[in-house]
Amino acid sequence: MGTSASHADLATAQQIPADVLVIGGGPAGTWAAIAAAAQGARVVLADKGFCGTSGATAPAGTGLWHVDPDGDARAHAKASRYALGGELAEPAWMDRVLAQTWDNVARLQEWGYPFPTDAAGRLRCNSLQGPEYMRLMRRQAKAAGVRILDHSPALELLRDAQGTVAGAYGLRRAQGDAWAVQAGAVVLATGGCAFLSKALGCDLLTGDGALMAAEAGARLSGMEFSNAYGLGPAFSSVTKSLFYNWASFYDAAGQPIAGAGSARGRGIIA
Known part of the structure; x- marks a missing residue:
């Protein structure tokens, strides 16, 4: 060898x-x-x-990216991501990711992962x-x-x-x-x-x-692209955006930044 x-x-x-x-x-x-x-x-x-x-x-x-296959929810989800990604995504791969994620989440439920529930008792996945x-x-x-x-x-x-x-x-x-x-x-x-x-x-x-x-001779593709950068305070190593869904954002003068947010509005912060 x-x-x-x-x-x-x-x-x-x-x-x-x-x-x-x-x-x-x-x-x-x-x-x-x-x-x-x-x-x-x-x-x-x-x-x-x-x-x-x-x-x-x-x-x-x-x-x-857990989206119900029924109705037009996935079509709307794909369109949103396609626009956010500068229309660089491959729709066929988006379909595969959505389908595989749906199946894998079902397996996680079978294996006993403790998904939380919302006010109506539905699993939040x-x-x-x-x-x-x-x-x-x-x-x-x-x-x-x-x-x-x-x-x-x-x-x-x-x-x-x-x-x-x-x-x-x-x-x-x-x-x-x-x-x-x-x-x-x-x-x-x-x-x-x-x-x-x-x-x-x-x-x-x-x-x-x-x-x-x-x-080994592999060709790398798409390494220079990124949809978004995670948020992280200067004093913290945590960049996972979920934690900042409840945050308020202020400029250096202490004034609220209009439209700033974690799930939406990161571009305004940047």
Whole structure:
């Protein structure tokens, strides 16, 4: 197997066979691992931290694009996002995200995620609290038979004689040795590159996966685009917008900023 890792390192690494290797243990990684295991695949998930507690979602939370498929609600939701995103989105991908989110939220309900209820007793499924969410995802991944390698950062992708990505190599920090996984498929779910932002949970987001993919010949697309930036007071590392839905915003002179808000009005603040 061709790689720049030394032969000595690979020779002494713990060899772990798998059908699917997932690198990264946040929401994307755990969902990918569970989905692959459900198809009967042998799945290994490697996380540089502790799957279920590391990454941007675990210490905070995440919003959900949870829109009922009945009626024209999804059409309105897509049109709104399409305009907000400068008409750069792909409608077909928006349909897939809406459908997958709807299905996954139903599975989270089955697994016992504690969605809150509104005044009418209906479940509110437009956001997830990180600690509860990722604790549940780790538990479900293990129940699905996924082998989790905690504190095991991947260093590089491995390739076969034809140059096809066929696994990865990394370290086991707790054991002080190395691991190598040969797999028929590799899923990179390592998050972005936001460690300099100082935002909550982003200290591990150092762009490892993007770098490994680029080294293997992957082409990156859309990396320069962002719909919106999160709000965060200078004294805080919390940029999750949900917390600021109840906030009032003032200018340096202490005067209220007309139209400013978290869900709407961030552009006015900027």
